[in-house]
Amino acid sequence: MPKVYKEDFAYPVEADRYRLVFSFPCPYAQRADIARRLLGLDNVVSLAVASPIKTSKVWDFSNDTGGKDPILDVEYVSELYKNTDPEYEGPFSVPALVDIKTKTVVNSESLDILRDFTTRFKPFHADNAPDLYPENLRPEIDRWIKKIIDDVLGGANRAGYTRSQEEFDQNAEAYFKVLADLDQHFAENQFLLGDQLTEADLVLYTPLIRHDLLYMPIYGLFHHSLRDYPNLWRYMKQLYQMPAFKAATNFREYQVGQYSGRTGRIFFRREVVPMLPDLSHWEK
Template sequence: MTKLTTNDAGEFVRGGNRFDARITADGSSTWPAEPGRYRLVVSLACPWASRAVLVRRLLGLEDAISLAVADPIQDERSWRFTLDSEGRDPILGIEFLAEAYAAADPGYDGGVSVPAVVDVPTGQVVTNDYPRITLDFSTEWRAHHRSGAPDLYPEAWRDEIDEVNELVFRDVNNGVYRAGFASSQEAYERAYRELFERLDWLTSRLAARRYLVGDHITEADIRLFTTLVRFDPVYHGHFKCNREKLAENPVLWAYARDLYQTPGFAGTVNFDHIKRHYYQVLHQLNPSRIVPAGPDLSGWTEPHGREALGGTPFGDGTPPPDVSALP
């Protein structure tokens, strides 16, 4: 659960990631990239976790790293495995993700976040460092990628990807939270302004190019997509990011639909989990816990026309073979 922490100016302050160990190809970090050893714990409601689900699927790491999907509705102990038989994760044998955090640090009393990569033999969280998890999937797990996996973090483009990611994180990925969780009018209006200034910048950037960096999908597109796909169902109304809907921005709406319709993307999106989590868990913002009936989601499958801008989704790679929906 995102903790609603604000500073004296009423600005939302996102906490850091307590567990930041690296899982590396050569094992020099003490955590080797070993197929079958780790379990990725996610919520399909969470944009940060959805990045990891999507990258895992595009790279074909399903057989190397197993997946646990938490209930989108949390209680006081945060993420729970009530979607599984008897309310326990079948691999880790725990009822709450907090138990894996405690296994790693018995004295830990901070927030319990997803995504988290858990070491199955010890039951300990290895990392909840969501920006690094997906980059390591692309680089440190390369030996276990499927044949034809795309390069989501090409070495030649990394500086530009990192630069774009930093701007998008500050103003968009985290910007919607800065607006929604602000506790003063001034902090809200500042976050609102910076969010839409960055969306205007993204609109200009994407008007004549299909993807954010280079000529195929990269980590930058994935990080933006998981926020855009939640924009109209949640952030526009619930977080008061209401200058315009995504569906009212022709460029970004077409861009988001292009990605959604790319093999591998739509199956990782669960609008039911997204809406129920935000509207029923963040009851500080929605005391009634009523989940809105809208918006109409049928437009996500309408033609987008962005093929005319060139590029191909996976570059020299191929689509993932399994594009079915997750639980």
């Protein structure tokens, strides 16, 4: 990691000083951007959107005019990491919270950025912003986040990257068991923690929004779509219809990022982006 990460919370919290580097295909970056929007920090922390296509230099700003981010004046996200520590060799990941003054990365861990937005940036929250990490619920929120990372996101990845049929069957069965358990949970709860929207819901939304479009065709997790779980489907649609979640969601960019560039060649040995399926059920 760059040298700056040796101290937690080393950077001062100020308005209009930081820029969140984001790309739609990355579920980890999506967590941070949803929180930024939900909490009203989009008026305090600006957004740099990298191209969805990973190249040999990973994330770039080729979608911006002139191929550079207009505020940070760089072509590649890697330049920001090199500004932070010239000896750093990667990963050059998103999200990255960048100090606009110095063009250096002050935080690149998605859960840390999410937690900073919900706690350290609280003086800049909008008046109607939800409390995503209330003190009385913090242990339970942390337990849910760990479970989601281990069993939902981790479960899908274990199934998708396994090399044997036996392991795939075991991992896929365990993944769908978790979805069934979540469906039962949402039969009696609006959110993961009753009627309180929290960080844990942001962390759960980001892998599940990719299930039908990516995990089913790419990881072979065809057994069930989200709509096969009525309570889980209601929960996901409820989140998707919130402006902060919808604005941070881009189905087309998910496909472009997964099927094109360096990632596309790894999975498919060709760069053909399939047609989007009918997604009108998300809007109804």
